[in-house]
Amino acid sequence: MAGIFITVEGPDGAGKTSVLRELLPLLESTIKMNVVATREPGGSRIAEEIRELILNPQNTEMDIRTEALLYAAARRQHLIERINPALAKDALVICDRFVDSSLAYQGAARGIGISEVAAINHFATDGVTPDLTLYLDVEASVGIERINRNKETRQFDRLDQEKLEFHEAVRAAYLTLVAENPARITLIDASGTIEEVVAACLDQIKRVFPTKF
Numbered sequence: 001m002a003g004i005f006i007t008v009e010g011p012d013g014a015g016k017t018s019v020l021r022e023l024l025p026l027l028e029s030t031i032k033m034n035v036v037a038t039r040e041p042g043g044s045r046i047a048e049e050i051r052e053l054i055l056n057p058q059n060t061e062m063d064i065r066t067e068a069l070l071y072a073a074a075r076r077q078h079l080i081e082r083i084n085p086a087l088a089k090d091a092l093v094i095c096d097r098f099v100d101s102s103l104a105y106q107g108a109a110r111g112i113g114i115s116e117v118a119a120i121n122h123f124a125t126d127g128v129t130p131d132l133t134l135y136l137d138v139e140a141s142v143g144i145e146r147i148n149r150n151k152e153t154r155q156f157d158r159l160d161q162e163k164l165e166f167h168e169a170v171r172a173a174y175l176t177l178v179a180e181n182p183a184r185i186t187l188i189d190a191s192g193t194i195e196e197v198v199a200a201c202l203d204q205i206k207r208v209f210p211t212k213f
């Protein structure tokens with residue numbers, strides 16, 4: 001496919017949603033491609049319904065493998081309906097979370113195992129892999145503090161309810177993924193202001209795809 005696939009990853013509260021909100025108009029006004037912004041879990045009607053099911057704080061009895069399969073199912077539907085068609089039309093697709101989230105949250109923090117979760121995701125995606133992943137790095141405690149500080153402006157979901165150790169395991173897993181995939185994943189320090197993080201993301205996209213600007 002001729003498009004470009006970029007994913008944005010990070011622990012809860014790293015600022016992905018806030019950064020993408022500001023990055024999007026900057027990208028649209030500078031890059032010589034159509035830009036499609038989307039998110040996981042969700043991004044299509046069926047996948048958004050699966051999102052509701054996964055993140056509903058009342059679903060406390062959800063088994064961890066059921067959770068992993070639901071994320072993979074939502075991903076499959078979203079990929080087929082939104083990501084692949086946009087890439088086929090040469091668009092830049094920028095997606096808030098993708099397979100790395102499942103590896104960090106379900107594979108590592110839930111303890112299912114990275115290779116097991118990678119296998120179900122390979123089935124779900126046919127091996128589609130981002131061209132570039134921007135990993136927004138903050139201490140887990142900073143992310144949780146941000147979410148707690150702004151509780152009224154953001155829905156508090158089932159995964160936000162996890163203990164700090166869970167979020168620390170997520171961050172540790174992401175740092176391992178960064179170390180293992182240096183050509184694809186770039187670590188962006190997300191402890192600064194939103195403007196600083198947006199600028200670092202845009203710089204990196206320009207550095208990796210200079211001919212597209």
Ligand SMILES: Nc1ncnc2c1ncn2[C@@H]1O[C@H](COP(=O)(O)OP(=O)(O)OP(=O)(O)O)[C@@H](O)[C@H]1O
Nearest residue numbers: 011012013014015016017018146147150192193194
């Ligand atoms: N760089 C920043 N400095 C201070 N506060 C921030 C920063 N980035 C985001 N925030 C605030 O932190 C909260 C969480 O941000 P946001 O929803 O963008 O994070 P996220 O990575 O998308 O989280 P999640 O993955 O849990 O949805 C928001 O209230 C946002 O205003």
Ligand SMILES: Cc1cn([C@H]2C[C@H](O)[C@@H](COP(=O)(O)O)O2)c(=O)[nH]c1=O
Nearest residue numbers: 012040041071097098101102105106159
């Ligand atoms: C894609 C994906 C997400 N999660 C988790 C991470 C968050 O806690 C929630 C929702 O994500 P959002 O950034 O708040 O929209 O779901 C996960 O555990 N596994 C995944 O594959």
